Amino acid sequence: MQASDFKSDQYVRFCPGCGDHAICMALQKAMAQIGIPTHEVAVISGIGCSSRMPHYLNTYGFNTIHGRGGAIATGVKTSHPELTVWQMSGDGDCLAIGGNHFIHEIRRNVDLNVCMFNNRIYGLTKGQYSPTSPKGFVSKSSPFGTVERPFVPAQLVLGAGGTFFARTLDVDMPTTVDCLVAAQQHKGCSIVECLVNCVIFNNGTHAWIADREQRAEHSIILKHGEKMIFGANNDKGLAVEIDPVTFVPKMIVVSADDPRVLTHDATQPDPTLHRLLGLMGQDRFTEVQRDDVQCTSDELPIALGVIRSVEADTYDQAVNNQIAAIREKSKAKSFDELTATLDTFLL
Amino acid sequence: MKNIVVRFCGDSGDGMQLTGNMFAQLAAELGHEISTLPDFPAEIRAPQGTLGGVSGFQVELGSEVYTPGDKADVLVAMNAAALKVCTLGSHFNHPQAHFDDHFALYHRNAVVIVDTDALTDKDLEKALYHTDNPFTELGIPESVQIVPVALTTLTKEALKDSGMDNKSILKCRNMFALGLIYWLFDEPMEKAIHLLEDKFKKKPALIAPNTKVIVDGYNYGQNLALSINQIHLDGKPSEAHGRYTSIAGNKATAWGLIAAAEKAGKHLFLGSYPITPATDILHELAARKDMNVMAVQAEDEIAGVCTAIGAAFAGDLACTTTSGPGLSLKSEAIGLAVMAELPLVVVDVQRGGPSTGLPTKTEQTDLLQALYGRNGECPAVVLAASSSANCFDFAYEACKIALENMTPVILLTDTYLANGTALWRIPQLADLPEIHPQTVPEELKGHFNPALRDERGVRYWAFPGVEGFEHRNIGLERDAEKGTISTNPENHETMVMARKHKIEQIANSIPDLKVIKSQITNDQSPMSETLLVGWGSTEGHLHAAANALGCDLAQFNYICPLPRNTRDVLSQYKRIIVCELNTGQFAAYLRSQFPDIQFEQYNEIQGQPFAVERIVDYASK
Numbered sequence: 010m011q012a013s014d015f016k017s018d019q020y021v022r023f024c025p026g027c028g029d030h031a032i033c034m035a036l037q038k039a040m041a042q043i044g045i046p047t048h049e050v051a052v053i054s055g056i057g058c059s060s061r062m063p064h065y066l067n068t069y070g071f072n073t074i075h076g077r078g079g080a081i082a083t084g085v086k087t088s089h090p091e092l093t094v095w096q097m098s099g100d101g102d103c104l105a106i107g108g109n110h111f112i113h114e115i116r117r118n119v120d121l122n123v124c125m126f127n128n129r130i131y132g133l134t135k136g137q138y139s140p141t142s143p144k145g146f147v148s149k150s151s152p153f154g155t156v157e158r159p160f161v162p163a164q165l166v167l168g169a170g171g172t173f174f175a176r177t178l179d180v181d182m183p184t185t186v187d188c189l190v191a192a193q194q195h196k197g198c199s200i201v202e203c204l205v206n207c208v209i210f211n212n213g214t215h216a217w218i219a220d221r222e223q224r225a226e227h228s229i230i231l232k233h234g235e236k237m238i239f240g241a242n243n244d245k246g247l248a249v250e251i252d253p254v255t256f257v258p259k260m261i262v263v264s265a266d267d268p269r270v271l272t273h274d275a276t277q278p279d280p281t282l283h284r285l286l287g288l289m290g291q292d293r294f295t296e297v298q299r300d301d302v303q304c305t306s307d308e309l310p311i312a313l314g315v316i317r318s319v320e321a322d323t324y325d326q327a328v329n330n331q332i333a334a335i336r337e338k339s340k341a342k343s344f345d346e347l348t349a350t351l352d353t354f355l356l
Numbered sequence: 357m358k359n360i361v362v363r364f365c366g367d368s369g370d371g372m373q374l375t376g377n378m379f380a381q382l383a384a385e386l387g388h389e390i391s392t393l394p395d396f397p398a399e400i401r402a403p404q405g406t407l408g409g410v411s412g413f414q415v416e417l418g419s420e421v422y423t424p425g426d427k428a429d430v431l432v433a434m435n436a437a438a439l440k441v442c443t444l445g446s447h448f449n450h451p452q453a454h455f456d457d458h459f460a461l462y463h464r465n466a467v468v469i470v471d472t473d474a475l476t477d478k479d480l481e482k483a484l485y486h487t488d489n490p491f492t493e494l495g496i497p498e499s500v501q502i503v504p505v506a507l508t509t510l511t512k513e514a515l516k517d518s519g520m521d522n523k524s525i526l527k528c529r530n531m532f533a534l535g536l537i538y539w540l541f542d543e544p545m546e547k548a549i550h551l552l553e554d555k556f557k558k559k560p561a562l563i564a565p566n567t568k569v570i571v572d573g574y575n576y577g578q579n580l581a582l583s584i585n586q587i588h589l590d591g592k593p594s595e596a597h598g599r600y601t602s603i604a605g606n607k608a609t610a611w612g613l614i615a616a617a618e619k620a621g622k623h624l625f626l627g628s629y630p631i632t633p634a635t636d637i638l639h640e641l642a643a644r645k646d647m648n649v650m651a652v653q654a655e656d657e658i659a660g661v662c663t664a665i666g667a668a669f670a671g672d673l674a675c676t677t678t679s680g681p682g683l684s685l686k687s688e689a690i691g692l693a694v695m696a697e698l699p700l701v702v703v704d705v706q707r708g709g710p711s712t713g714l715p716t717k718t719e720q721t722d723l724l725q726a727l728y729g730r731n732g733e734c735p736a737v738v739l740a741a742s743s744s745a746n747c748f749d750f751a752y753e754a755c756k757i758a759l760e761n762m763t764p765v766i767l768l769t770d771t772y773l774a775n776g777t778a779l780w781r782i783p784q785l786a787d788l789p790e791i792h793p794q795t796v797p798e799e800l801k802g803h804f805n806p807a808l809r810d811e812r813g814v815r816y817w818a819f820p821g822v823e824g825f826e827h828r829n830i831g832l833e834r835d836a837e838k839g840t841i842s843t844n845p846e847n848h849e850t851m852v853m854a855r856k857h858k859i860e861q862i863a864n865s866i867p868d869l870k871v872i873k874s875q876i877t878n879d880q881s882p883m884s885e886t887l888l889v890g891w892g893s894t895e896g897h898l899h900a901a902a903n904a905l906g907c908d909l910a911q912f913n914y915i916c917p918l919p920r921n922t923r924d925v926l927s928q929y930k931r932i933i934v935c936e937l938n939t940g941q942f943a944a945y946l947r948s949q950f951p952d953i954q955f956e957q958y959n960e961i962q963g964q965p966f967a968v969e970r971i972v973d974y975a976s977k
Contacts, residue, residue, distance in 0.1 A: 049820065051669075064841070081666040083654075084665060085669060088667035089820065089821065110662070341647075347647060352385075
């Protein structure tokens with residue numbers, strides 16, 4: 010199948026320069042690569058810029074109400090596990106108004122592919138801070154800067170028992186396509202945090218890694234089974250160090266040829282290392298940074314790619330299996346047979 | 357005697373609901389009509405013996421039974437607190453209150469069976485008595501026939517050789533009382549024991565001791581034969597011939613949904629969140645995996661309705677069940693189902709409101725919320741069941757209307773219907789009306805869009821998995837032709853009217869409003885030009901009131917749209933009294949629909965069903 014098979018006839022209305030354009034194209038490419046026919050795919054969204062996505066994909070789509078995409082997608086997938094179900098959501102839709110549905114779809118491990126577009130701003134309502142805006146962020150609804158701590162999505166997902174977490178960047182098409190394909194192939198609730206730029210209200214929010222010159226130094230693309238090596242010259246590696254007093258493990262940057270360099274295992278059930286990887290470099294987004302803060306040689310890179318992908322029973326399959334098992338054992342399978350089991354009397 | 361009302365009343369831990377249900381079921385099996393009213397406190401377990409922990413179960417049995425009865429003819433009071441609550445009614449907290457015909461839960465010539473072992477000083481203290489003679493203190497009139505029975509002692513005596521511990525023995529007191537009531541009604545014991553075996557089939561060790569106690573209770577009745585007379589009910593049941601069972605409204609609702617799904621050839625999907633008094637529907641459907649029911653207990657009320665909307669989008673018969681506060685939370689999502697034009701059944705088991713209100717009590721206060729409680733011009737179908745048994749029919753009808761008209765349907769029941777039981781004539785699936793879901797015809801393959809409508813104005817339903825019907829559904833306004841997002845001003849008005857028309861045309865396929873005619877045929881009767889009007893669960897009480905008054909009754913099950921002949925019916929009467937358990941919501945709705953017709957109101961809002969005699973008092977003024 011071709012990416013064009015997944016393009017709808019709708020004119021794409023994201024702002025020129027918006028990161029959502031890139032994710033839209035990556036989705037069409039990934040869906041073509043996966044090869045599931047358009048009619049077996051349902052794309053569910055809530056409200057927000059990213060939630061416009063179903064209109065641009067030539068599949069079954071449902072652009073619903075703010076924050077509820079996760080619950081609606083859960084209903085689609087649980088009732089019809091044979092469908093491939095995607096959920097398009099943003100940092101506000103998913104982590105603020107829809108936070109409850111988000112943690113519960115992860116907890117239940119519903120087999121959904123969730124693209125969480127994180128631009129750290131409310132774009133469609135024209136520029137208010139979001140649950141991922143750094144502390145101190147100035148916006149129309151926080152003219153003196155926010156005073157609240159933001160969510161780190163990776164931490165929230167792993168805290169809710171997430172079985173799949175990937176992070177990608179709008180300007181990195183190959184990594185985005187890889188993450189989306191991996192999300193679909195993973196059976197369970199797959200969360201892909203798509204770091205996107207809001208060219209109008211939060212331009213340059215991910216410049217730290219989006220700038221081409223800086224990206225190699227400031228990010229690492231994790232690949233399962235490969236050594237964790239990064240840097241413009243591939244000269245740096247990642248290792249874990251245990252603090253001798255507190256026993257707290259932390260990631261450190263070492264030389265690429267250091268024997269301590271880790272090999273990425275996304276399938277490790279224990280989430281400890283995945284959490285450390287997911288948190289790398291997130292300080293840059295928890296508080297507003299001064300412009301003159303420079304990268305030090307030992308600064309941890311932001312992890313992109315599939316950080317975690319472990320197998321676990323999915324809710325949709327478990328629900329359907331239980332029904333099938335009970336139905337097989339039961340004597341009454343129809344309404345008339347059911348009423349025949351009642352204690353009745355004739356008048 | 358034609359009808360009689362029995363009330364079992366005791367501590368929440370005394371098993372009054374079980375006792376009452378067993379008695380009602382036996383009565384039903386013996387061919388009596390029944391109507392029941394469980395009346396229990398909101399607390400799961402209030403301190404034992406206190407006024408707050410009193411739990412009651414009332415049943416009317418006989419022929420032409422419309423309600424569980426206003427007041428008991430026979431009362432079983434298992435402790436001092438129950439005696440006080442039943443004597444003083446809602447005034448039980450007033451320190452100076454005495455028996456008053458208006459408030460007492462039993463008649464002044466009733467038979468009152470009291471456990472004398474539960475009237476010790478300690479019991480009286482817990483129930484806040486001031487003296488050591490509860491009967492005098494409560495001012496119980498001499499016409500009330502008090503039957504003192506040492507229930508606790510007699511139960512202990514019956515089980516002294518059982519080897520059971522004292523606590524377990526005391527739990528059987530209710531069965532002694534039940535045996536006594538069986539004797540009072542001269543009911544045969546074989547069926548009663550069979551029923552008991554069935555109730556305890558999962559706890560077989562309890563069958564023998566409970567049987568012993570129930571038989572001893574029955575035999576003890578012989579000792580009382582000198583002081584009270586047995587009661588013999590006459591009159592034949594008026595129901596049509598058929599196979600019957602007794603059923604609670606919530607279970608009937610669940611089964612109506614199950615039957616509709618099978619008839620329509622659809623999977624039944626329930627998305628729900630526990631809420632009193634609707635939770636029993638979730639319980640029943642969660643247990644019916646044998647019927648292929650998928651019941652999702654969602655993370656909140658909103659997710660309950662939203663998972664259902666997801667299932668509807670994917671082609672299932674989708675339902676959500678809730679009570680008033682939950683309906684508030686679901687409002688936005690119901691609006692989505694209106695806009696996306698998806699079939700969805702929303703069951704609202706109304707309770708006392710607003711906010712948390714009276715969670716275990718009954719009220720009809722969600723009508724306007726169901727009709728109007730959404731943003732925008734947002735019409736949906738509103739139905740109301742009017743008996744515990746016809747919760748089945750209207751749950752079925754709600755599904756039929758939703759699937760055939762691509763719309764949310766809100767079904768209103770309430771605590772009274774949900775927990776009360778009635779005789780239900782069990783239908784065969786083949787005898788139920790056909791259901792034709794509005795599935796998209798094959799010839800639209802390749803050029804389908806979600807705005808395409810049939811000649812009735814109902815859009816077609818295409819769902820994922822079917823090739824050639826890929827489309828995008830939306831909560832945004834859609835173009836009337838292309839089905840895509842549109843902000844065009846004229847288009848919006850066109851679409852608002854299309855959604856309105858779609859609901860209005862449903863009136864063409866619902867039955868006409870039937871007037872229940874007075875049994876007094878004399879046109880000269882002072883009430884012949886009076887019509888009682890009600891909706892939903894008040895049918896039994898209004899029927900009884902109309903009979904007593906000699907006037908006609910129009911009871912509405914279809915609220916939106918109204919039956920087409922509504923104006924014709926209403927315009928035949930000079931005096932129309934709209935009776936509701938709220939401050940006049942249906943009356944306000946009727947006035948908005950028929951501004952030229954005069955409506956008088958009779959309203960009660962106390963968390964209880966109507967008292968027939970109060971309606972009669974009002975209307976005969």
